[in-house]
Structures are given as structure tokens and as C-alpha cells.
Amino acid sequence: MIVSRARPLVVGDAFGHAACAECDARTVSVCDALDTADLSRLAAVAAQRSLEKGRVFIEEGEKAADFFNITAGTVKLFKLLPDGRQQITGFAGPGYFLGLAVGETYAFSAEAIEPVRLCRFSRPRLYALMHDLPALEARLLQTACNELVTAQEQMLLLGRKTARERVASFLLLRAAAAAPCSHRQTEIRLPMTRAEIADYLGLTIETISRVLSRFRADKRIDLPTPDRVILTDRPWLEDLAAGNLEHV
Amino acid sequence: MIVSRARPLVVGDAFGHAACAECDARTVSVCDALDTADLSRLAAVAAQRSLEKGRVFIEEGEKAADFFNITAGTVKLFKLLPDGRQQITGFAGPGYFLGLAVGETYAFSAEAIEPVRLCRFSRPRLYALMHDLPALEARLLQTACNELVTAQEQMLLLGRKTARERVASFLLLRAAAAAPCSHRQTEIRLPMTRAEIADYLGLTIETISRVLSRFRADKRIDLPTPDRVILTDRPWLEDLAAGNLEHV
DNA sequence: GGCCTGTTTTGATGCCGATCAATCAAGCCG
DNA sequence: CGGCTTGATTGATCGGCATCAAAACAGGCC
Known part of the structure; x- marks a missing residue:
């Protein structure tokens, strides 16, 4: 909308x-x-x-x-x-x-x-x-x-990142794409469905949903509605997206 | 060399x-x-x-x-x-x-x-x-x-193709890359190691080796040495790479 | 030849994410 | 309100590829 x-x-x-x-x-x-x-x-x-x-x-x-x-x-x-x-x-x-x-x-x-x-x-x-x-x-x-x-970065994501790293990367990418409008915002809008996120990240709908739920349970993000995400722990997401964690 | x-x-x-x-x-x-x-x-x-x-x-x-x-x-x-x-x-x-x-x-x-x-x-x-x-x-x-x-094609490969489809796509890509030199050749040279092929296709060394062995057992390719491949059934490889098979 | 080193191949097992399936939430409309 | 549809979430199970491990091979060198 x-x-x-x-x-x-x-x-x-x-x-x-x-x-x-x-x-x-x-x-x-x-x-x-x-x-x-x-x-x-x-x-x-x-x-x-x-x-x-x-x-x-x-x-x-x-x-x-x-x-x-x-x-x-x-x-x-x-x-x-x-x-x-x-x-x-x-x-x-x-x-x-x-x-x-x-x-x-x-x-x-x-x-x-x-x-x-x-x-x-x-x-x-x-x-x-x-x-x-x-x-x-x-x-x-x-x-x-x-x-x-951008395409090379996406190849790295698709070829070598885990599901959680992919989703974290995606959320940060969305935040960056929206940034020019109003800087340093923690809330992002997802105009696409879970199926589209899945087809972008080389995963399935269910995996997207599960990872997001897990992020929320771990207090890394908030999901007031399915298409609005609040990044409550951006540093952690950045580490995960960059491949610095993944033992957690 | x-x-x-x-x-x-x-x-x-x-x-x-x-x-x-x-x-x-x-x-x-x-x-x-x-x-x-x-x-x-x-x-x-x-x-x-x-x-x-x-x-x-x-x-x-x-x-x-x-x-x-x-x-x-x-x-x-x-x-x-x-x-x-x-x-x-x-x-x-x-x-x-x-x-x-x-x-x-x-x-x-x-x-x-x-x-x-x-x-x-x-x-x-x-x-x-x-x-x-x-x-x-x-x-x-x-x-x-x-x-x-090329990058978009590779994203499709990394995000949505199976291991066998990836390897088939790779072999055909190599054949196409060598084509300008001498047209319609069925033999290709692989200057890269299995590890490099794996890192290109988002797989592991072992999977590359297994898929190639399987192709050879099925008489789709020949492998006189690890770095030389002969495409004995190119039409089949093309179908596989395009995603038309994968029930076989 | 025989040894060494690095690559490839093959085998046994395990796990992450896919698949199958059910439930839930939010419109929409009669 | 209740039935219908569409999308999201959650659960149970499965399978493809990764991982771990070892054997086979090839090349270089003395």
C-alpha cells in the first residue's frame, strides 16, 4: 500500500x-x-x-x-x-x-x-x-x-550463507534501501510476501517464517504485523549477516 | 598448463x-x-x-x-x-x-x-x-x-538448482566459454580444482566428485583425467541444466 | 623403484532446511 | 454473524547434501 x-x-x-x-x-x-x-x-x-x-x-x-x-x-x-x-x-x-x-x-x-x-x-x-x-x-x-x-554479494549469500544469515542480511538490506528516506530508522516495511522473500533468498516460506519467529523469540526483532519489522538488536543482526556468529 | x-x-x-x-x-x-x-x-x-x-x-x-x-x-x-x-x-x-x-x-x-x-x-x-x-x-x-x-543466471543456479543441475550447467558453461576457440568441441579442460568448482557452485568437493562419477557411470560424460571432461551426451546435459529432468 | 604431498574418489553418518500437513489470523462479502 | 479465501505460523517427518573418515591416485623428487 x-x-x-x-x-x-x-x-x-x-x-x-x-x-x-x-x-x-x-x-x-x-x-x-x-x-x-x-x-x-x-x-x-x-x-x-x-x-x-x-x-x-x-x-x-x-x-x-x-x-x-x-x-x-x-x-x-x-x-x-x-x-x-x-x-x-x-x-x-x-x-x-x-x-x-x-x-x-x-x-x-x-x-x-x-x-x-x-x-x-x-x-x-x-x-x-x-x-x-x-x-x-x-x-x-x-x-x-x-x-x-549487489549481484556478487547475493551470490555469496545464496552459495555460502545459512538460512539465518540470509534472513539477517535481507532485513539489513531492506533497512539500507529505505535509509535514504529517513536515516537510522529501526522499523522497516516488507512489501513482499514470505513466498517472495523465500524466492529471493533461495529458501522456503516455512523457513522464512521460522527464522523470523526465532529472531523475535530471541528479542532480536519485533513483528507487530507480518509486513512490519522492528530491528531491536541491529548490531547482532549485522554480525550474523556478516558471518561472524553462527555457533549461537 | x-x-x-x-x-x-x-x-x-x-x-x-x-x-x-x-x-x-x-x-x-x-x-x-x-x-x-x-x-x-x-x-x-x-x-x-x-x-x-x-x-x-x-x-x-x-x-x-x-x-x-x-x-x-x-x-x-x-x-x-x-x-x-x-x-x-x-x-x-x-x-x-x-x-x-x-x-x-x-x-x-x-x-x-x-x-x-x-x-x-x-x-x-x-x-x-x-x-x-x-x-x-x-x-x-x-x-x-x-x-x-551471467550473474543473474548464477543466482538462479545457486538459489534454485539441485547439485546435479549445477554441475551440468557448469560443464556446459565451460564448453561455451571454450567455444570461440574451436567450435562444437565435446572435450573441455578444467583449469580449476574440485574445491574451486565447489566454491563456484555453492557445493562441497565431495558432492562435485560424486556427481561427476555418477554422470560417468550413466555414460553422460567421460573423464580421462580429472581435469579433462568429454561431453558424450550433451542434449541430456542441456535438459538437466535447464531443469527439464530431475526425476531421473 | 619408493617415498612424500596434495588432490580426487568413495564410503558411513548426520544435520539443516525441504516437504507434508494442520492451525491460525485477517480480510471480504453475503 | 458465518463461510470463504489468502497468507502466515507451527509441528512432524524426510531427504539431499554436508561432514567426517579413509582409501585410491598422481606427480615430483631423490
Whole structure:
């Protein structure tokens, strides 16, 4: 449930740019790399869309025709095996740039797990713009490197961490993702279901639930509702996530 | 054991460029994106090095001062947990561009698992060059996207595939990596130990060995020596790796 | 050859997390 | 209110891979 915040009415100097001026994701997205004039050019090739929860808007193997920039809500990025096994490779919130694909087709699928708003860019148009705006290309490279680092961290988690370490890492990751909004908060919101957490961490629903219950019993976290978590012992969680404990 | 091939003596038109002309990795690396004139500029900021087996030349957390381009041999990229658990995030052979790091520090370590030759670029110099040569920057973005796709595939493997599926995927990946050299070969060489395969696939040495033995008993592969594998039933391996079997 | 060292293979056992299954809590709607 | 649905929690049991242990093998060296 995204709070639909009241937005100030802004009269833009260019079509589309008005939307950028009031965009919540403006300062944390690739758009931040551009000055006002160039942002207008970017906005000119963008189209805004709203997606209801559950909507799949990228399908693995489809022709990669568009890039996306999330401005509100959360999406999951995932890959499937023929028998239905699912691996979620990441959750993308406001500011996330999406669609960096090699070759002609998407390598993953994407689904809105909440109501989502996003900007859509046609691939050839964005490429053309990249050619003109080195700052944009540099920013995308930077974004890709960030993702790469995140992906490597996730491989360590999936390949070598225990269930408890994975869940601790996940909670801290969520806290970090929410941090830019209001610093040092101990309470986090989980917009995804247990099944989605499980598919992200390479575990099962039951294991997620059990580990969270155990954390609560040990007074490391609190769970007022299933989708709200309060980190009551963050140092301990950090040690666990880093692999410093695991004899406890 | 890399075969040290005899190289033709070439007189380059610029210092360093001579080395490029005789470089085995030239056509499959980022260097391929540049024309002769620009390649000279790239070569001018490069330094060649040889590394013995076992040499760690990038350490996670260290200041990211250099980029590297492998020209011969194989290196492993990995992350460690404090208690020694290791996750290998990838193996890099000739042509691989290395060091794409966000921020100031490397996010992973790198070690030569064979005798290695590589080109080293100082980070600020390469950045400066990127500014001048859009083709280079575009190529690096492309490289980063490729890595991202590979990383996502690996997350699926680590999070959701069984031990047998992982090993099958690994063998096919090795075959594909060797393919550019001589197409459709059924024999592959494994320059890494069982321990390294295990740390790459999120398994143990024993499991790797057992699965390979089982594959051989089932006449899916042959193992003339521990580091040479012949894929005798590639279609079956492909089905298994894709997750289409696993009732067998 | 014979010894040494490190890797791979094979075997016996155990445990963590998966699976199967039941209960619980929270909407939603008639 | 009660029946229905969906997601979360808790319990009982199982199995795949890890762990522990030992044997087989290979290469290097004298």
C-alpha cells in the first residue's frame, strides 16, 4: 500500500518535464545525472504508466524493446525454471533503472508486487540519446556496476550463507534501501510476501517464517504485523549477516 | 598448463601497441572496440604483467587503483566470509575485463589459478580515456550488462538448482566459454580444482566428485583425467541444466 | 623403484532446511 | 454473524547434501 502523496502542481517548461519536476524518484535515479535542459530531452522520449499489483511487464526471452525507470512502488525481478521454481534476483523500488539487457531479449521477468508507476523509454531512442549525452551513458555504467556488486554479494549469500544469515542480511538490506528516506530508522516495511522473500533468498516460506519467529523469540526483532519489522538488536543482526556468529 | 605459443616479432608503430598486435585476447576483449589509432592511446596507459599460479592481485576492500585485462591464463573472482567460507563469483579467461568497481574499493578478490598474463590500466587514466573515447565507454557498458546477465543466471543456479543441475550447467558453461576457440568441441579442460568448482557452485568437493562419477557411470560424460571432461551426451546435459529432468 | 604431498574418489553418518500437513489470523462479502 | 479465501505460523517427518573418515591416485623428487 503506497501512500499516494499529494503533489504540488507544477507548470513545466517542456512537455513531460513537468512530470519530472514532481517526480519522487527524480533525485535518486539516472535522471539526476542530467541538467534541466538535457532532462527535457530525456523526458521527451519517456512515457508514464501505472501498473496494478501482479502485473508482469517484462518477460524473460521477450524482445527487449523498452527501458523502465520506477518512480513509485516495488517490482520483483525474477527468473523461472520450466517446472516453476523461481529465483528473484532483486527488488526494485523508486529510482531503479531497469532493462539493461544484453543482445535482443530480456534475461529476466519483472512483476509489480505493489501498485507501481514508471517511466518507459523506447530502447532505440534511449540509445540515440546516450550517444548525445555522455553524462547519461556514464551514469548507466555506474548503475550497472552497482548492480554487479549487489549481484556478487547475493551470490555469496545464496552459495555460502545459512538460512539465518540470509534472513539477517535481507532485513539489513531492506533497512539500507529505505535509509535514504529517513536515516537510522529501526522499523522497516516488507512489501513482499514470505513466498517472495523465500524466492529471493533461495529458501522456503516455512523457513522464512521460522527464522523470523526465532529472531523475535530471541528479542532480536519485533513483528507487530507480518509486513512490519522492528530491528531491536541491529548490531547482532549485522554480525550474523556478516558471518561472524553462527555457533549461537 | 598454458601452452606458451611462439609469437611473431612485430614492430609496432607506438610503444605498447606492438604488444597489442600480438595479443591473443585482442579480438575478444574491450580493445576490439577501438580502431588502430585509439588502440595506441589505450596501449600507452597499459602495463603488462605476468602472474604465477596462486597470486592474489585484487583484494576485496582494497582501494581500487587499477583495471585489468586478462590476456592469458585463468583467474578466479571470489568473496570470503570471516570464517573462511568462499564464494567464487566467476572465472575469467583471456579477453575478460576486470575491475569494474563502484566507489573506491574492490568488491571482490582475484587470484590466478594458472600462470596468467594481463594488462594493467590505472583507474584515473582509463577514466580520462573513456571521456575521450565514447566507443570505449560504450563497450564497457556492454561488458557490464553481459556480466549482469551471467550473474543473474548464477543466482538462479545457486538459489534454485539441485547439485546435479549445477554441475551440468557448469560443464556446459565451460564448453561455451571454450567455444570461440574451436567450435562444437565435446572435450573441455578444467583449469580449476574440485574445491574451486565447489566454491563456484555453492557445493562441497565431495558432492562435485560424486556427481561427476555418477554422470560417468550413466555414460553422460567421460573423464580421462580429472581435469579433462568429454561431453558424450550433451542434449541430456542441456535438459538437466535447464531443469527439464530431475526425476531421473 | 619408493617415498612424500596434495588432490580426487568413495564410503558411513548426520544435520539443516525441504516437504507434508494442520492451525491460525485477517480480510471480504453475503 | 458465518463461510470463504489468502497468507502466515507451527509441528512432524524426510531427504539431499554436508561432514567426517579413509582409501585410491598422481606427480615430483631423490
